[in-house]
Amino acid sequence: MSNRTGEGRAVFDRMARVLGVLALLASALLWSAPAGAVSVVVSPASLPLSPSGPYSAARDKPVGTVIATSSAIISATDISGTCVVTALILSGAAANGDIFTTGVAGLGVKLYYYNGLTRVQLAPNIQVSVAATLSGPGTVSTVEAELVVTGQVSSGTLNALPSVNLTFLAAGAGCGVVTLADKTLTVTAGNGTVTASSCVVTSPAIAVGLPTVSTQQLDAAGKTAGLTQFTIPLNCSSVTADVYVTLTDATDASNTTSLLTLQPAATAGNVKLQILRNNGTAVSYGPDAATAGNTNQFFVGPASTVSNIPLGVQYYSTGVATAGSVHAAATFTMSYQ
Numbered sequence: 001m002s003n004r005t006g007e008g009r010a011v012f013d014r015m016a017r018v019l020g021v022l023a024l025l026a027s028a029l030l031w032s033a034p035a036g037a038v039s040v041v042v043s044p045a046s047l048p049l050s051p052s053g054p055y056s057a058a059r060d061k062p063v064g065t066v067i068a069t070s071s072a073i074i075s076a077t078d079i080s081g082t083c084v085v086t087a088l089i090l091s092g093a094a095a096n097g098d099i100f101t102t103g104v105a106g107l108g109v110k111l112y113y114y115n116g117l118t119r120v121q122l123a124p125n126i127q128v129s130v131a132a133t134l135s136g137p138g139t140v141s142t143v144e145a146e147l148v149v150t151g152q153v154s155s156g157t158l159n160a161l162p163s164v165n166l167t168f169l170a171a172g173a174g175c176g177v178v179t180l181a182d183k184t185l186t187v188t189a190g191n192g193t194v195t196a197s198s199c200v201v202t203s204p205a206i207a208v209g210l211p212t213v214s215t216q217q218l219d220a221a222g223k224t225a226g227l228t229q230f231t232i233p234l235n236c237s238s239v240t241a242d243v244y245v246t247l248t249d250a251t252d253a254s255n256t257t258s259l260l261t262l263q264p265a266a267t268a269g270n271v272k273l274q275i276l277r278n279n280g281t282a283v284s285y286g287p288d289a290a291t292a293g294n295t296n297q298f299f300v301g302p303a304s305t306v307s308n309i310p311l312g313v314q315y316y317s318t319g320v321a322t323a324g325s326v327h328a329a330a331t332f333t334m335s336y337q
Contacts, residue, residue: 081174
C-alpha cells in the first residue's frame with residue numbers, strides 16, 4: 001500500500017508540474033495576442049480654401065489680412081487601450097520666410113498645426129512632432145491654412161500652393177501597429193483666379209489755376225485767399241474696396257505739414273499753398289506710397305460711392321506776403337483697401 005501511495009503522489013506531482021507549464025504557456029499566449037489596428041483619418045483629405053475663388057482682392061489690403069482659410073482634422077479610431085499616436089508634420093514648397101508663395105504676388109499661405117493646447121505656425125521644411133495619448137477615438141491634431149496678404153496684390157492665378165506631409169506613429173498596448181500610412185495634404189483653391197481691385201484715375205494730371213489776389217489780403221501770417229475748387233476724377237465701377245489717397249509735396253517729399261512748398265521758380269514771398277478737403281479740413285502731406293496706413297493717408301469712401309475726390313486749394317500767408325508768382329505741385333497716390 002505504501003508503495004502504491006508513493007507512486008500516486010509522484011504521478012500527481014508530475015501532472016501538477018505539467019499543468020503549471022501549460023498554464024504559463026497559456027498566459028504567455030494570452031499576453032501576446034495582437035490588439036486591433038489603429039486607423040488614422042484625415043478629414044477633409046485636402047485643404048480646400050474657403051471661400052473659394054475667384055477672388056477680387058483690394059490691391060492695397062493691409063499685410064496680414066486673411067482672404068480665405070482651410071483646416072483638416074487628424075483623428076485616430078479603433079483604439080482598444082491606451083495608445084500614443086504621433087503625427088510627424090513636414091511642410092514644403094517655395095516660401096519667403098515662414099510664408100509660402102502662391103503664384104500670385106502679394107498673396108501667400110500660412111500653415112499651422114493645433115495640438116489641442118496651442119496653435120503653432122509651420123515653418124517650411126522643418127519637421128514637428130505632435131503626440132496625443134488616447135484611450136479611445138480622439139483628435140490628434142488639426143492642420144490649418146490661411147491665404148493672407150503679404151504685399152501689394154497682383155492679378156493672377158493661385159497655381160503654386162503648398163502641401164503638408166504627415167507620417168503617423170503609434171505606440172502602446174492599445175495600438176496594435178507601430179507605423180501607419182503616410183499622407184499628403186495639399187492646399188487647394190476652387191477657381192484660384194485673383195483680380196487686384198483698383199480704380200482708374202481718368203485725369204492723372206490736373207492743372208489748377210488760382211486767381212490773382214492782392215498782397216493786402218495776405219498781410220499777416222495765417223491769412224488765406226483765392227480758394228479754388230477742383231476734383232480728382234475716378235472710375236471705380238468694378239471695384240469692391242475702400243478708397244484712400246495720400247498727397248505728397250512734389251518739391252519737398254519729406255514734408256508732412258499741411259502747407260505745400262513753392263517750387264524754385266516761384267517769386268512771391270511768405271506764401272505757400274494749402275489744399276483742403278470738401279469738409280474744409282486742410283490736407284497734410286505724406287510719402288508717395290499706397291501702403292495701408294501710410295502717413296497722412298485719408299479715407300475717401302467705399303469705391304461704390306466714389307466718382308471723384310473733391311478738393312480745394314488756396315493761398316496761405318506765412319508772414320507779410322510780397323508780390324510775385326506762385327508755383328507748386330503735389331502728387332497723389334491712390335490706395336485700395
